[in-house]
Amino acid sequence: MHGKNQQNQHKRIVKKFLYIETYGCQMNFSDSEIVVSIMKDQGYEMTGKPEDADAVFLNTCSIRDNAEKRVLRRLENLQSLRKKKPNLIIGVLGCMAERVKESLLEEAEIGMRIDMVVGPDAYRDLPYLIRDAESGHKAINVILSTEETYADLTPVRYDSNGVSAFISIMRGCENFCSYCVVPGTRGKERSRSPKTIVSEAGQLYERGYREITLLGQNVNSFMWDCSTDRDVINFPALIDNIAKKHPLMRIRFATSHPKDLSDDLISVIASNPNICRSIHLPVQSGSNPVLKRMNRKYTAESYMERVQSIRDRIPGCTVSTDIISGFCGETEEDHRRTMSLMKKAGFDFAYMFKYSERPGTLAESSFEDDVPDDVKTRRLEEIINLQQELSHESNLSDVGKVFEVLVEGVSKRSNENVMGRNSQNKVVIFKDKGFKAGTYVSVEIKQCTSATLLGEAVAVSEQCGGE
Ligand code: SF4
Structure with missing residues (x-):
């Protein structure tokens, strides 16, 4: 009897380990910290090696076809680990789970076994889903929410340098850029309560963190209606409040949609030295017909007006961007306009990609992906080469400062x-x-x-x- 008790006790204290790989944007890294926090409460500790794990989660990105292919290759790769550890639970989380849904659980369809599929708004359901998976059943929840912000959960900063951290302030996007899967995979815009954001920033400061990045698909859409005092808190008010409360903390934010980067926000940045002098402002193209087809809701001229305003009112501020080469119908003239806008804006840094058609997007249903791949590649190379020159010039101008x-x-x-x-x-x-x-x-x-x-x-x- 004594031996059996001991055995049971031993069983109870057996630790379970979680290994998590995150793909894509900063939002996903922030979400993985929420996932780890929830899994910790289920008795899972983090491990840095999939070989030691009882559960392996891939927090995925669907923004480009290549990103999904990478995940599928990694999942195939993990099947050999399952042979050695038959009870291993493999879960797909995030945007790809949301986009591909049940099909990821169809072994016959994808040629491998996946145990869990969990969309970005369903992480609170992980305790139930993991229990199902532990008892050998496949588990799925890809229901999108109009309210979930995980505001009350404390993210576990498992991969942190102890200096900089992400704070997610809003989720979802309703801009419907025609090439983008995000409105479909992350649902409606919703903002997190400012009180919980300010308190999370304070806790990070107390723990020695000195830089936070406020995250959202479009942070400028942050809006909180304090129905009790009839006050509305928008993004400039939120960032101003945090910056003033923690003058020794640096504050960054990502990402801003150019149509929404307000004068108010520029003034708030200019007046708070601890809000970083660096703004990421994705332009995507320098040609108005392309921007129209992309449904970006601004023109090259209005974009440049925003850049000028940043340069005039926040001296020394860097501007970085995202550029897509070879979007549907893009001509050589459109491409030249993009290169010319890059020079005018003098971007300090850029993320640059070839257009990759995504299923379920407006672009897929409305336009032909008609720029040949070799043309996309050549234009992208020209864009990358130009950006390298611009980045070098920008860095050269810093020598001596x-x-x-x-x-x-x-x-x-x-x-x-x-x-x-x-x-x-x-x-x-x-x-x-x-x-x-x-x-x-x-x-x-x-x-x-x-x-x-x-x-x-x-x-x-x-x-x-x-x-
Ligand atoms: S703003 Fe456009 S590109 Fe960014 S997440 Fe929303 S739909 Fe996608």
Whole structure:
């Protein structure tokens, strides 16, 4: 009897391990932290190796065909691990789960076994789903919500440098850009209560974090109606409030839709030195007919007006962007307009992709994906080459300047150097003189590449001056 009790006790304390891989955008990384928090309550601890895991989750992205192909290859790959560990639970989470739904559980259809399919609004259901999967059943929940923001959950910062963290402030998107799956996979826009956002920022500050990124598919749509005091809190009011409460904390945000980047927000950034001097403003194309087909709701001219306003009112602010090459019907003239807008805007950094048609989007049903792949590739190469020149020029203009750099840790390339970022979101490498992660160091830039600034520390400060 005694032995049996001991056995039972032993059974109860057997630890279970979760391995999670995250694909795609920062929103997904933030969601994975919510997932880990929920799974911890179910007795799962994190492991960095899939071989040690009882459950492997892939938090997926559907934005491009390639992103989904990568996930499918990884899932195939994981089947050999299942042979060694027959009880292994494999789960697909996030946008691909939402887009492909039940089909991911059809072994005959996809040629492999997946145990769980969980959409981005269904993570609260994970305790039930994992129990089903543990007892050998397949489990799915891909119901989208109009309210879920996971506001009350404390994300587990499992892959953190202890200095910078994401805070999700709103979910979903209703912009319906014609090429984008997000409105279908993440549903309606909804904002999280500002009280919980401010409190999460405060907790992070207390734990030593010095940089937060406020996340949402379109942060400018953040809107909270405080029905009790008839007040409405919009994004400029929210970010202003956090910046003033935590002057030693740097604040970033992503992503802004150009049509919604208001003068108010620009003023709030200009007046708070700890809101970073770096704005990501996806342009996608420099040609008005293409922007119209993309349903972006702005023109190249109005986009440039926003960039000019940023440059005029927030001196030293960098502007980064996203560009799609070879969207439906894009001509050589359209492509030239994109290149010309890139030069005019003088982007400091860009994410650049070939157009990839996604099932279920407006572009798929309305336009022909008619730019041949070799043309898309050539245009993309031209865009990348131009951006490299622009990034290099932007970095060259920083040589000789002194920036306040927030140290993130040891440089990957050499233990003798540390790396951090300036307010402009540029990576700065400099000699380690015992600087701790989370310290602000003034660094004079001596050299640069198109991707990195190299400098020398000139002073250590507790300030967060923003320049
Ligand atoms: S703004 Fe457009 S591109 Fe961005 S998530 Fe919404 S629909 Fe997609």
